[in-house]
Amino acid sequence: MQAETLDLLEWNRLCQHLSTFTTTKLGAIAAAHIPIPDRYEETLELLTQTKEAYALEERNAGVSLDGIQNITEAVFRAEKQGILSALELWAIATTLAGARNLRRQLDNADYCPNLQILASDLRTYPDVEQEIYRCIDEGGNVLDRASERLGEIRHELTSVRDQIMTKLQNIMQRNASSLQEQIITQRNDRYVLSVKSPQRDRVPGVIHDTSSTGMTLFVEPNSIVQSNNRLRQLLKMEQAQIEIILTELSAKITEIAEDLQRLLIIVTKIDLAVARARYAYWLGGNPPHFLDQEAIVLRQLRHPLLVWQQKNEEGREVVPVDVLISPQISVVVITGPNTGGKTATLKTFGLAALMAKAGMFIPAREPVEMPWFDLVLADIGDEQSLQQNLSTFSGHIRRIGRILEALSPQSLVLLDEVGAGTDPSEGSAIATALLEYLGDHTRLAIATTHFGELKALKYQNPKFENASVEFDDASLAPTYRLLWGIPGRSNALAIAGRLGLPQDILAAAQVRVGIGSAEMNDVIAELEAQRREQTQKTEAAAHLLVETERLHKEILDRAEMMRSQAKELRERQEKEVNAAIAQAQKEVGRVIRKLQQGEQAATDVQHTERRIEELTKRHLPEMPPAKPKLTLNIGDRVRIPKFGKIAQVLTVPNGAGDFSVRLGQMKLSVNLSDTEPI
Known part of the structure; x- marks a missing residue:
């Protein structure tokens, strides 16, 4: 019944939409067939993963799953001691690298503890990955460095192939008129020349094929037969060596196949969590x-x-x-x-x-x-x-x-x-x-x-x-x-009337429906009108609240801007005043030096001093009058403002101004700065 319900609600369509937000093929396959959890704890675990992935997306720190591929079939075959192809081994290496990069990214996301725990179980075997990279390239080719013997065989292959090409080039130059085309081709894995049928005797050798018209013969010249034989031997030796290398690498995968299966499960879970988060962001959804x-x-x-x-x-x-x-x-x-x-x-x-x-x-x-x-x-x-x-x-x-x-x-x-x-x-x-x-x-x-x-x-x-x-x-x-x-309420009669049904038929129908039904429809219509009016008022109030909040924010922003401008103005004025005072002080210094030299009158010095005093009074804030220092004796009474109480002095203030007082039944230690005279 649950499966039938999923079909009726079109759950599969929603899963297909979710799959478009995944990164890996495994994630897309899993998203298209999401099972519904049976346990509440499982739902909470999935929801927590979604929330953490959503937090990653909000911080633009979404995890990357690049390089992770669907290696399920390859791992399954490795478990059965099968030999994997070079491309399958390369896919396993990139998947290991991608999983290690994923774990590294989540290690830095301290606000995603559950995803971190999930990724901490990833085992990525960097030694196996590097060995695959050493032996295989991205195109699925086994490299010469994969084994010393393979390198030797390929070196000899190159030498033999070059010898064959040199001999064939010489034959083509000497017998250009006897050839149908000036090209070297292959038949049955052997290098041959296309010779005109009437000129067969000009190029002695083994005929491997004939054109559809019979006018062209594909001839292997006698001078390269031995070289072609050696070439085929070397190719077989090369293939055998490649199989040995692939077998050894596949054996390494067999040893870690169980961990690779778990790696795929973990990576798929993380991919699904990220997909759920991205889908939620796209939908404008919120967590339940x-x-x-x-x-x-x-x-x-x-x-x-x-x-x-x-x-x-x-x-x-x-x-x-x-x-x-x-x-x-x-x-x-x-x-x-x-x-x-x-x-x-x-x-x-x-x-x-x-x-x-x-x-x-x-x-x-x-x-x-x-x-x-x-x-x-x-x-x-x-x-x-x-x-x-x-x-x-x-x-x-x-x-x-x-x-x-x-x-x-x-x-x-x-x-x-x-x-x-x-x-x-x-x-x-x-x-x-x-x-x-x-x-x-x-x-x-x-x-x-x-x-x-x-x-x-x-x-x-x-x-x-x-x-x-x-x-x-x-x-x-x-x-x-x-x-x-x-x-x-029923709208059948109203709709029928607006669509043109004759009034006499509508009247007869209304009689059959009964007066009570019509009254009920009227009551429901009135309730609907009241609901609409209330909804409009609620929407208007909500709009007013939004506008009020906007204005309040605007006022706060303006007030902050004015405070900032006032602060900048004060700082600028202080700099200007200080500069003017410094200039005046320099003038005083000059006047004093001239007086010492006997060049200025005392009135000039007094004039300059007055200018400094005027600038100081105009621009610098007045210092508050110094608070008179109290002289207290044992038995005197003082007011303690922070308590709003009067206390009796028990000891004379020391050099730091600390002394003891009695406040009610309590004995306290206070400072002169905390008291006032009575």
Whole structure:
């Protein structure tokens, strides 16, 4: 039933979207098939990893997983003592290097302790990595330095090949007119020349092939037969040596295969954590807080698949919904017109519950508060088993039966058009009984319906709550907004009238519906109007609060700027004053020297001194008058301002001004600076 619910909620599509945020192929494969945790502790572990990866992204310190490749099959074959190819060994070496670099990055991220612990278990075997790099290059070629014998063989190969080319070049020059083309080619791994068929005798040798027309013969001249034979021997020796090297390297991988398997698991977990964080950042999501006995709070909740359509597929703007459910409520009945968003609301909340269980952030405004549901079970849509020839009603009942079998006290149950597909009176009775049963046996059930009888359950059972999707009477279109505490009203007659149904038919229909139904619709319409008015006032108040906060910040910024400017002005003025005083002092010095030389009168000195005094009084702050020093004797009384009390002197103040006093029943040591005379 859980797997069937995942299909109904399109969980696989969400996983595919998540996989686009991974870095490695292993991470993409794992993200596309994310299992839903069965244990609360596992969810908390995943959520903690997501939070830490999100912190990395916020600091622009995201980890790099470059070089890490999908080496699963190669490691599995190494465990079976298989021989790996050079490219597979190179991929293992780059994966070891990438994992070591990943661990080094997380070692420096002290704010990610859980990811650090995860990465600390990575064993990267740098000696094995370096040995692979010594023997193999990026293109998957075994290098000459891999073994001394391989180097010798390749050196001889080069020498023999050069000899063959030299001989063939000489033959081509001497017999240019006998050749079809002036090129050297190969047939059966042997070097040959393309000789014109009529000129066969001019180039004696072994014929290895003929062209389709028979006009060209591919001849191996007799002079290079021995060299070609040696070349083939050396090629076989080279291949044998390469196999020896690959076998030795593969044996090293076999020894560490178990640790490599664990390395792949750890790296994939980290890749998934980073992908969840990046997906959360892209969605504008927030971390869920699991509170079992508290209200469910999901404000501005958006359907993640619709957000994807809006951003990547030019879909229409997503209308968020508020899901606010009191802790005592265990059944929510959503009513309203068709295509109004009831089913979308079910799927949105169901996906939010699954995302929270999988350690993902929820596309809703902070705070995100909800219970941890051990199971999410859904009956959505009118699918039916054609093989069993079941009707829509039968298909629903079969699925509901499976839901009841899997039910637990901590489950979330989502029912779309509960009781539909059969006689309305009987369907309504079944739906009522089913919802009452779910209210007593599960954590939360949310059902959509058109049955008017289910709207009244809220007033009979405190566990029930009503919600409705809003409908705009003027445009005859749904707004896709969810209203809480208000049942949905029927809009069939209003819509029919606006679409042109004759008034006499509408009047007859209204009589059959009954006066009570019309009055109920009027009451619901009035409640909706009151809710809209209250919402507008709330939004206006929120806007006013935002504007007030903006103005407050602007005032603080301006005040800080003015303080900074005033400080700069004071510093500039002090510098100017000090410079003027220094200049005046220089003038005094000059006057004094001239007086000593008998060149100036005393009046000149007095004039300069007055200028200095004027500058000092005008620009330098006045020093506070010195505080008179107290002279105290034993028995005198003094006031201690910080206590607001009067104390009696017990000892005469010492050189530092410390002395003892009696304050009430206490004996204290104080300083002259802490006292005042009486």
